[in-house]
Amino acid sequence: MKTSWRSASLVASAVAVLALTTACGQENGGQSASQNVGATAAAGGYGGTGLGSGTGTGTEADAGAAPDQQNAGAQAAPAGKLAVSANAELGQVLTDSAGRTLYRFDQDTAEPPKTNCEGDCATAWPPVPADDVKAGEGVDEELLGEVTRPDGTKQLTIAGWPAYRYAKDVNPGDTKGQGVGGTWYALAPDGKKATFADLPGLSTREDPKLGEIVVDKNGHTVYRFMKDEAWPEPVSACTGECLEKWPVVAPVAANDTKGVEKEGLMSFTRPDGVKQQTVDCWPIYTFAGDKAPGDTNGQGVGGTWFAVSPDGKPVGAPAKEE
Numbered sequence: 001m002k003t004s005w006r007s008a009s010l011v012a013s014a015v016a017v018l019a020l021t022t023a024c025g026q027e028n029g030g031q032s033a034s035q036n037v038g039a040t041a042a043a044g045g046y047g048g049t050g051l052g053s054g055t056g057t058g059t060e061a062d063a064g065a066a067p068d069q070q071n072a073g074a075q076a077a078p079a080g081k082l083a084v085s086a087n088a089e090l091g092q093v094l095t096d097s098a099g100r101t102l103y104r105f106d107q108d109t110a111e112p113p114k115t116n117c118e119g120d121c122a123t124a125w126p127p128v129p130a131d132d133v134k135a136g137e138g139v140d141e142e143l144l145g146e147v148t149r150p151d152g153t154k155q156l157t158i159a160g161w162p163a164y165r166y167a168k169d170v171n172p173g174d175t176k177g178q179g180v181g182g183t184w185y186a187l188a189p190d191g192k193k194a195t196f197a198d199l200p201g202l203s204t205r206e207d208p209k210l211g212e213i214v215v216d217k218n219g220h221t222v223y224r225f226m227k228d229e230a231w232p233e234p235v236s237a238c239t240g241e242c243l244e245k246w247p248v249v250a251p252v253a254a255n256d257t258k259g260v261e262k263e264g265l266m267s268f269t270r271p272d273g274v275k276q277q278t279v280d281c282w283p284i285y286t287f288a289g290d291k292a293p294g295d296t297n298g299q300g301v302g303g304t305w306f307a308v309s310p311d312g313k314p315v316g317a318p319a320k321e322e
Helices: 005-011 014-023 069-075 120-124
Strands: 081-087 091-095 103-105 144-148 154-158 184-186 202-207 211-216 223-225 267-269 275-279 305-307
Touching: none
Parallel strands: none
Antiparallel strands: 081 091, 103 184, 144 154, 202 211, 223 305, 267 275
């Protein structure tokens, strides 16, 4: 569209305005047993419809190139004295003595403890050795244990869950592994997944390149498709295989949002019967190629997909498209 529905409404008749009100808003969204090792001594220390999606299991393909030998050696270092770090987006996160974030893998098990990350997976996600681990402040010593890996080495467990580092986390406090493949999550001190704390259904975050953009309840970037329509009613042009790469955002109640303009914040029913959220009456989506919260891999894909500003405008889209 070359003009927005707001511009069109300025020259439309009162009847047309009434039709818009009723059409765009009729569905207002409302292996071995774990052994305690906590008493041991301390030690030092990711018009086309976009890219293909990946389910991701934490293999080398998911995590990218393996780290160099020196970094790999650092990643395999003993955890030392574990600590609890306060992360602005994830809440409390468990770290090693060097400040490296510890992770858990959904394909592992805690009862009984068992690791299913080997080979390339263990290169991208180095297991944390159970040697010389000590519970620091805020860490329950009783939750620390170990599991014997297939190669005979001992891996640290937290509440039964095998613990890993992520090869792409190069600085203390990095959490680049969060949400990778939908199976890797930072460890909370109690062994549970560290997740975005108290994020509304839709909110905004400040992206260093794109500015303030809308994100969903999981912290994933929200996008608009420039082939969609918003006036006189929302229409999605993303169907079939497109939806595998660009999943729709489900309806969100207006009171479950923060920082997003509420005018035109509503849902509509797609031809397939699925209900989809809109911002400023424009259908919104996430991107399967965004593997972790904060990713913006969908930005500009095919020249038709763009992140969304709080008022519903496509960030970085050519002016003639709006």
